[in-house]
Amino acid sequence: MIGFLTRRTGAAIIVLLVLTGAVFVLQQYSPGDPVKAYLGANASPAAVAAERVSLHLDDPLLSRYWHYLTQAIRGDLGISFRTHRPVVTDLGAFLPATVELVVVAFLFALLLGALFATIRTLAGTLVRGILLVGATAPPFLLALGGIILFYAHLGWLPATGRGGDGFLLAHSLVTGDWAVFGAGLQHVVLPAFVLAVAPAVSIGRILRASLQQTLGADHVRTARAKGLTEAAVFGRHVLRNSIGPGLSMAGLQLGFMFAGVVVVEQIFSWPGIGNYLAESIPAADYPAIAGVTVVLGAVYIVTNTVVDMIQALADPRIAL
Amino acid sequence: MIASVDDLHVTLRGNPVLRGVSLSVRPGEILGLVGESGSGKSMLALSLLGLLPPDAHPQVTGTVEVAGVDMVHGSAAAHRAVRRRELGVIFQDPMTSLNPTMRIGRQITEVTRDRAQAVQLLEHVGVADAALRLRVYPHELSGGLRQRVMTAIAVAGRPSLIIADEPTTALDVTVQAQVLKLLRDLRDEYGCSVLFITHDLAVAAQITDRIGVMYAGRLAELGPTRDLLTAPAHPYTAGLLRSRLSLSTPRDRDLPTLQAEAGSRGSGCAYHPRCPLAVDRCAEEQPPLTGSDHQKSCWRDISDMPAGNSAPDPGGHGAAAEGEPVVKLRDIRCDFKVRNGWRRAGTLKALDGVDLDVAPGEAVSIVGESGSGKSTLLRVIAGLIKPTAGTREVTGGTQMVFQDAGSSLTPWLTIGELLRERVLKLGRAEQDDRIEKALTAIGLPITVATARPRQLSGGQRQRVALARATIVPPAVLLCDEPTSALDASLAASVLNLIRKLRGDLGMAVVFVTHDLAVARLMGDRIVVMTGGRVVETGAADDLVSRPQAEYTRTLLAAVPEITS
Known part of the structure; x- marks a missing residue:
């Protein structure tokens, strides 16, 4: 270890x-x-x-x-040429927004991926179809479509911004400030969904394939021969043995999502590092670009390390 | 009756796998079910369990009853209750049949969750330090221990019937003997019945009270073990017994084989195209299973069966030429780094100082259990593994034939393309000529050249692997258990072919096997290995009749034989 x-x-x-x-x-x-x-x-x-x-x-x-x-x-990533502030200060201001967006999107992706993998009814086929169509559309198209439908026509969701700053959702959740939490949630739903659709399909397909493979495995036959109910067979013998490939894919996708925020944050005017990066590149603001790169690289490495550790926990045959 | 099936027909994906089986398991008996792959014996077991694969859309007619419950029609809940209370199962491969991510203690008493009972069961099946072993995972145990765990699971619910589907096929022969003894002891103690499925008549002979011989989805013969083995009533059983390779099979003759499967089965007896006794009636009308205690499904009388027909072996037996060895190994050592769980890396001495000479044209059998280093040694000779230390001299080319011909042939190439790869330097016309000669030599029609590997049977694939290895005759042919995945009747014909090719091409053969009987038949000389070392070397018959090493004696004692 x-x-x-x-x-x-x-x-x-x-x-x-x-x-x-x-x-x-x-x-x-x-x-x-x-x-x-x-x-x-x-x-x-x-x-x-x-x-x-x-x-x-x-x-x-x-x-x-x-x-x-x-x-x-020493914790000094230089001064941004564009904002004239230390890059670390800028990152501190923009990173929380991105973290909250990506975390919510990642939860969506896991949930939708699990649905994609497990539902075997007609409704499941429908959900899979919708997700597949969504995943093949470019994110900006999906984002614009979502804004037109849910903001312009239905008026259910706001089109831009996030309704506050800092770790808005986490903070209001901890302090029990439900009005702020609700508003934050309303803002985050659409961008998070746009960000989540393609990863959900990737995770769901892998998970589905590995579930099907495990369902046909010899040890699952043994479990059935013990006279266990299908629910017990699935819960105790299938799930844990199928989760590995899904986890790897989820880890990869989490990394991609941090990189994918650039487009989504621009469209939804989300004040995160994606937006920050998009403004820094045309200004040739290299300290800022390098700072964001370091953050994205670190996120990638940490998530994959955590995924490997979870896999080792799930499967005793894996030695770290 | 504990369990019975009556006129059971099962069709999977439109293919009939059981075609009218009637059979009862009596209280307290061990009933053997013997047959080659595809005979339907495992499907019968799954029918009893009510676990026929649903994706194959099984169509079932006839009845299956276990402890009075209808396992074809009743509710899923009723089937589960029968499996929980009345049935225990042991499957073939204990590695894949145990859940790799669940501790074995939990797996044994998953239904009751009783820790004390798990300890007691583990002790019962002969696992030492049972209380400590509860917390290990299957991959941390040896194959034999895993199968003991599987057995503990099977008896955990105090079943009235244990279904054991090839429980020893994946195990070494010494471990097999232990597991067979364990099964017999458990039957005596718990008073349950056992349905023992195997492809090997000799294994069934060790443990069963009665044997049913299955062929193409039907029972060919059913009778008390001793009767059936000494006086088989069906020509298929007689053929199986005759073609069985044992420690006393004559070495200087062709190995006896069953007639290869050919042609359509039509409406009559499925065995008639291969049967030496077949008459017109056999092709038209299905014989019923008749008789009281010893039943057979055959129109003919077995006493008309012709005597054995094996010809003297034309191959160059004992033709080992004098001269410089083609393979010369001195003090070969081979270390593998292993990582075991969370512990530090260790070193596995796969080969620990092995010397070996093979003379031109000589046949050497290397015999040993899994982990003995026999396959590693073969790979060192082939140059596929570089030894850690020692000298290796090999003159002339080597070619290798592997156990699983299915996965050692590239699936998207035709047989012709696979063979052509080895003779690319020749002109096109000569290539075609060589391919034709190679296919003729292995007894396959030239039309096979356009087929792909999956269109061939297992025996045919192994023949193609041999053709590929010998299309350019090597100085040494290296065989790694080439027949252990084949049914007995096919195995003998492949072994005959290797012997013939050796004689025709004058090549040396190094034959690796876990089976002493096969080693004796294939080698002029036998090398016995264990733990990466050679423990004994000797002329084939001498070594079997007068073993010197203790280990060789243990191995010989564990070989299941049919004694009459």
């Missing part, structure tokens, strides 16, 4: 080094002058040159990268 965590931490460090390194190399070779963005379009050439020096932008790439890394270890 300790060996496993050590190996994963080592891998995480390497992955983060590669990711930030890639951002630095991109910065070197991409057009657009971040200093102009930083100082404004009207800055004099002399001021720009001076600022380049003070931002260390004229230093060799490796030395700048080294500077970035040593600062990062």
